[in-house]
Amino acid sequence: MAAPLSRRKSISYSKWGYFFIAPFFIIYAIFSLIPLIDTFKNSFFEYYYSQLKWTGPNFVGFDNYKMVLSGDLMKYFGNTFIIWIIGFIPQIVVSLALASWFTDLRLKLKATGFFKVVIYLPNVIMAAAISMLFYSIFSEYAIGPINSILLNAGAITEPYKFFSYTTSTRLIIAGINFLMWYGNTTIMLMAAIMGVDTSLYESAQIDGANPTQTFWKITIPLIRPILLYVLVTSLIGGIQMFDIPSVITNAKGAPNRTTMTVVMYLNNYLTTGKNYGMAGAVSVILFIVAAVLSLLVFYLMRDKDAPKKKLKKKKGANLL
Amino acid sequence: MRTYDVAGQNNDKTILTIRRVFCYVVLILLTVISLFPFLILLINSSRSHVEIQQGFSMIPGTQFLENFKNAIFGKTYNGTRLQWNVFGGMLNSFIVAGFATLLSVYFSAFTAYGIHVYDFKLKNVAFTFILVIMMVPSQVSALGFVNLVSKMGLKDSLIPLILPTIAAPATFYFMKQYMESSLPIEIVEAARIDGCNEFRTFNSIIVPILKPAFAVQAIFTFVTNWNNYFIPSLIISKDEKKTLPILIAQLRSADFTKFDMGQLYFTIMIAIVPVVIVYLCLSKFIIRGVTLGSVKG
Numbered sequence: 168m169a170a171p172l173s174r175r176k177s178i179s180y181s182k183w184g185y186f187f188i189a190p191f192f193i194i195y196a197i198f199s200l201i202p203l204i205d206t207f208k209n210s211f212f213e214y215y216y217s218q219l220k221w222t223g224p225n226f227v228g229f230d231n232y233k234m235v236l237s238g239d240l241m242k243y244f245g246n247t248f249i250i251w252i253i254g255f256i257p258q259i260v261v262s263l264a265l266a267s268w269f270t271d272l273r274l275k276l277k278a279t280g281f282f283k284v285v286i287y288l289p290n291v292i293m294a295a296a297i298s299m300l301f302y303s304i305f306s307e308y309a310i311g312p313i314n315s316i317l318l319n320a321g322a323i324t325e326p327y328k329f330f331s332y333t334t335s336t337r338l339i340i341a342g343i344n345f346l347m348w349y350g351n352t353t354i355m356l357m358a359a360i361m362g363v364d365t366s367l368y369e370s371a372q373i374d375g376a377n378p379t380q381t382f383w384k385i386t387i388p389l390i391r392p393i394l395l396y397v398l399v400t401s402l403i404g405g406i407q408m409f410d411i412p413s414v415i416t417n418a419k420g421a422p423n424r425t426t427m428t429v430v431m432y433l434n435n436y437l438t439t440g441k442n443y444g445m446a447g448a449v450s451v452i453l454f455i456v457a458a459v460l461s462l463l464v465f466y467l468m469r470d471k472d473a474p475k476k477k478l479k480k481k482k483g484a485n486l487l
Numbered sequence: 488m489r490t491y492d493v494a495g496q497n498n499d500k501t502i503l504t505i506r507r508v509f510c511y512v513v514l515i516l517l518t519v520i521s522l523f524p525f526l527i528l529l530i531n532s533s534r535s536h537v538e539i540q541q542g543f544s545m546i547p548g549t550q551f552l553e554n555f556k557n558a559i560f561g562k563t564y565n566g567t568r569l570q571w572n573v574f575g576g577m578l579n580s581f582i583v584a585g586f587a588t589l590l591s592v593y594f595s596a597f598t599a600y601g602i603h604v605y606d607f608k609l610k611n612v613a614f615t616f617i618l619v620i621m622m623v624p625s626q627v628s629a630l631g632f633v634n635l636v637s638k639m640g641l642k643d644s645l646i647p648l649i650l651p652t653i654a655a656p657a658t659f660y661f662m663k664q665y666m667e668s669s670l671p672i673e674i675v676e677a678a679r680i681d682g683c684n685e686f687r688t689f690n691s692i693i694v695p696i697l698k699p700a701f702a703v704q705a706i707f708t709f710v711t712n713w714n715n716y717f718i719p720s721l722i723i724s725k726d727e728k729k730t731l732p733i734l735i736a737q738l739r740s741a742d743f744t745k746f747d748m749g750q751l752y753f754t755i756m757i758a759i760v761p762v763v764i765v766y767l768c769l770s771k772f773i774i775r776g777v778t779l780g781s782v783k784g
Binding site for chain 2: 180181182183184185186187188190191192194195197198199201202203204205206209261264265268273274276282283284285286287288289291292293294295296297299300301302303304306308309310312315316318319346350351354355357358378403406407409410413414415417430433434437438443446447450451453454457458460461464465
């Protein structure tokens with residue numbers, strides 16, 4: 168008698184599960200899923216605003232994709248990637264160094280709490296505001312602080328136009344990316360290093376390994392899955408780069424569209440040059456790129472629980 | 488032998504000291520790099536336009552209150568009136584970030600509770616689905632979102648910036664992980680025996696237990712929404728509804744030759760300061776939160 172009763176009870180409780188997940192799924196369906204489907208649909212239609220009137224929507228098949236892919240999109244993917252990598256390389260190097268110092272048993276650095284607070288600070292600040300601040304700091308108008316310092320030091324004789332050159336503009340954007348994210352990466356890598364068995368470091372020390380050897384032979388191999396995770400998630404964040412280059416260049420990607428990112432290009436089709444067909448096609452391509460990268464993250468995450476298996480046998484670890 | 492040992496130790500100690508000094512030098516350098524832009528911001532927002540134009544100096548000026556007044560109420564400079572709805576922007580940002588935080592944190596826990604506690608048919612499907620959508624960038628559905636919002640007649644309204652935060656996959660995931668580590672199912676069963684209904688159990692028993700997770704996620708959600716620029720800039724075009732990031736981005740299109748730089752720096756500072764204050768007060772929780780998220784997520 169007791170068994171059926173309790174089973175009936177558990178069935179009646181389980182229905183509550185739907186009650187609790189309902190708000191999430193209703194809101195997601197309305198505000199994300201329907202828009203996503205609508206975006207996909209738009210990518211197959213000719214639909215744009217020009218000369219004060221809307222043309223379309225007319226079904227055109229894959230024409231928008233052909234147009235987008237034969238246009239400048241690849242160049243903008245290139246810009247995005249270049250700016251991302253200029254920021255990412257120093258970010259991973261500095262973060263690895265800081266993370267290993269903060270967790271070093273022998274160094275015993277003081278005031279690490281203070282340093283962690285300082286290096287993470289830029290991450291919480293509004294990207295639009297940091298960008299506007301950097302624009303003002305480097306600007307040639309009203310002689311910005313950097314130009315002022317350089318002029319006073321005699322390094323230059325007239326204000327340097329940082330935002331008129333591709334290299335300096337890209338470096339400034341990448342620099343802001345670096346500044347905003349190296350603290351975050353440091354803390355993530357610290358968590359990874361602290362997860363490594365301390366006895367490994369102790370025995371390495373007894374065996375007379377120097378810090379460089381310990382770092383390359385113990386730390387790096389053991390946190391490799393997390394390093395890859397950091398790399399791929401940073402890349403996913405990188406392809407979404409918008410706020411900083413948009414504010415720095417006033418949405419123009421100046422000079423000569425060399426700092427135009429993919430999302431800035433998408434934003435142009437959504438705002439100034441309204442073309443919903445092209446915007447749809449760019450969105451779908453962006454979606455595919457993000458999906459491929461995300462699958463990579465899922466793959467890495469799944470293997471994270473079995474790092475030993477992975478070290479022994481790279482492929483087929485899941486079969487074991 | 489003994490002398491050799493001592494010498495070896497000394498040598499070790501010297502190397503350690505050199506390494507330590509090197510680390511501190513790098514750390515101090517990074518601290519300077521991280522803080523210098525904000526130092527410039529702080530100094531220049533206290534100087535007058537003329538002082539700023541004369542060149543950079545580490546000495547703060549005396550125009551702090553004047554710049555504050557200009558940033559809020561606007562200023563006529565070279566015949567052009569430059570005024571942004573900064574105060575209104577701040578209010579709008581507070582409304583959006585505040586409500587988004589409340590909704591996002593509460594409903595993420597709500598959803599996580601549904602999946603954590605109950606065994607229903609679609610449980611695994613629902614969980615996998617949320618994990619999959621976690622990585623979809625919000626930009627890819629921006630076009631459809633703008634269309635939807637205009638069809639709903641909600642353009643220039645703050646509602647489409649607040650309501651969608653109910654479905655926050657990353658916050659959900661954090662809550663789910665937290666429940667797995669610190670929400671024993673026995674608590675729920677005890678509440679059932681006491682005759683508490685499921686909804687009330689969640690509100691009066693589970694929510695208090697989740698407080699630490701709420702705190703961490705509340706900070707992150709607030710900061711994210713306070714700083715959010717891309718979607719709001721597509722939805723809002725009326726001045727009185729603009730949030731701070733939109734106003735800040737607009738400063739860029741202003742003509743710098745007709746601009747009071749003190750007013751400009753102060754306006755940027757207004758956008759940054761609230762978050763910096765929150766951060767400095769709660770930095771412990773924030774850094775712990777990042778650590779937790781990275782270990783698990």
